[in-house]
Amino acid sequence: MTQKYPSLFFDNAVNEFAKLPGIGRKSALRLALQTLKRTKEEVSVFCQAISDLCNHVRYCKICHNICDSEICDICSDTHRDTSLVCVVESIKEVMAIENTGQYQGLYHVLGGIISPMEGIGPGDLQIESLIRRVKQGDVKEIILALSTTMEGDTTNFYIYRKLTGVNVGISVIARGVSIGDEIEYADEITLGRSILNRVNFSDSFK
Amino acid sequence: MTQKYPSLFFDNAVNEFAKLPGIGRKSALRLALQTLKRTKEEVSVFCQAISDLCNHVRYCKICHNICDSEICDICSDTHRDTSLVCVVESIKEVMAIENTGQYQGLYHVLGGIISPMEGIGPGDLQIESLIRRVKQGDVKEIILALSTTMEGDTTNFYIYRKLTGVNVGISVIARGVSIGDEIEYADEITLGRSILNRVNFSDSFK
Numbered sequence: 001m002t003q004k005y006p007s008l009f010f011d012n013a014v015n016e017f018a019k020l021p022g023i024g025r026k027s028a029l030r031l032a033l034q035t036l037k038r039t040k041e042e043v044s045v046f047c048q049a050i051s052d053l054c055n056h057v058r059y060c061k062i063c064h065n066i067c068d069s070e071i072c073d074i075c076s077d078t079h080r081d082t083s084l085v086c087v088v089e090s091i092k093e094v095m096a097i098e099n100t101g102q103y104q105g106l107y108h109v110l111g112g113i114i115s116p117m118e119g120i121g122p123g124d125l126q127i128e129s130l131i132r133r134v135k136q137g138d139v140k141e142i143i144l145a146l147s148t149t150m151e152g153d154t155t156n157f158y159i160y161r162k163l164t165g166v167n168v169g170i171s172v173i174a175r176g177v178s179i180g181d182e183i184e185y186a187d188e189i190t191l192g193r194s195i196l197n198r199v200n201f202s203d204s205f206k
Numbered sequence: 207m208t209q210k211y212p213s214l215f216f217d218n219a220v221n222e223f224a225k226l227p228g229i230g231r232k233s234a235l236r237l238a239l240q241t242l243k244r245t246k247e248e249v250s251v252f253c254q255a256i257s258d259l260c261n262h263v264r265y266c267k268i269c270h271n272i273c274d275s276e277i278c279d280i281c282s283d284t285h286r287d288t289s290l291v292c293v294v295e296s297i298k299e300v301m302a303i304e305n306t307g308q309y310q311g312l313y314h315v316l317g318g319i320i321s322p323m324e325g326i327g328p329g330d331l332q333i334e335s336l337i338r339r340v341k342q343g344d345v346k347e348i349i350l351a352l353s354t355t356m357e358g359d360t361t362n363f364y365i366y367r368k369l370t371g372v373n374v375g376i377s378v379i380a381r382g383v384s385i386g387d388e389i390e391y392a393d394e395i396t397l398g399r400s401i402l403n404r405v406n407f408s409d410s411f412k
Contacts, residue, residue, distance in 0.1 A: 005272070
């Protein structure tokens, strides 16, 4: 149901806000009303920022992370371990892993995962460039850090197959019971995996 | 905590999205990521709509509702009862009352209610213009439809005092148990009010 507002400009703005993900028509109305209360300068700054985002953000030529130059800060950081590449779905995962402070290698952002249901095939993702990057020889190990869904597993397997015969280590991030979680409430698959992939006790507190 | 993203443009966009009401930093990040996935045309249409909202929406000279011309569609509708003016806080209430289809009079949008806590005094609202409008003589009755909060009551009383000696009927919208609500679950104040303000049974199904 598209409600009609007393102003065409207002109506347009509500419709545009409602196109944003997770914003329904009620929220869009609230956003439009609040925008009306802001000064022209504030709104102009807002519009400029969104427009700049669309026109000026670039993608790193090496890892496809977002950046403002040709090569992102992570790839151009000489202190990082260039022999290690963590393969992730999107820049959100890069941010999450960077926030842990536990990883000093590089990344490779696929831009999605293989999903026949959504019509996303290997050709739509940055898989070819990953294979090329690995074949250049500098990379010693790639860490697959995709979601444990059927799509994630398919993508992992596709990359694994593409790299057969290439001299590179392929690992996946550890799956197990979350730190702080009660064992009795962990789901069977996670708990089963955490037993199969148990680690040496003396390694666990390194 | 302001997280730093790998691109300054991206960072700016997230910050601007986070300034919208009800949008936290996580949602702002999601909105910025989704904006990156949209085409330049879509984003440009979005920015244009927001900018137009700010620059081209006007307020009706009579009732202060939003509109695209000098006088809004409601005030310029010759079929409506110009002797009846419903006083509301914002254009949201105009929309809500219009949606009922039960009201054929005009409106007066105050643009807020008196709230000393938020520093909103009578001078910040369209109260003077309401008094002037009523004193011009065409209005026979004003219906106060503000929230039943202390601020709403204060505003009602302020308007009532300002109109002492002016030949105009002043009414407030009926408060009572909502249609469809169980009597036993209604709060005491509402239930008490609904007994005090009981209406003639034969009037109740008109």
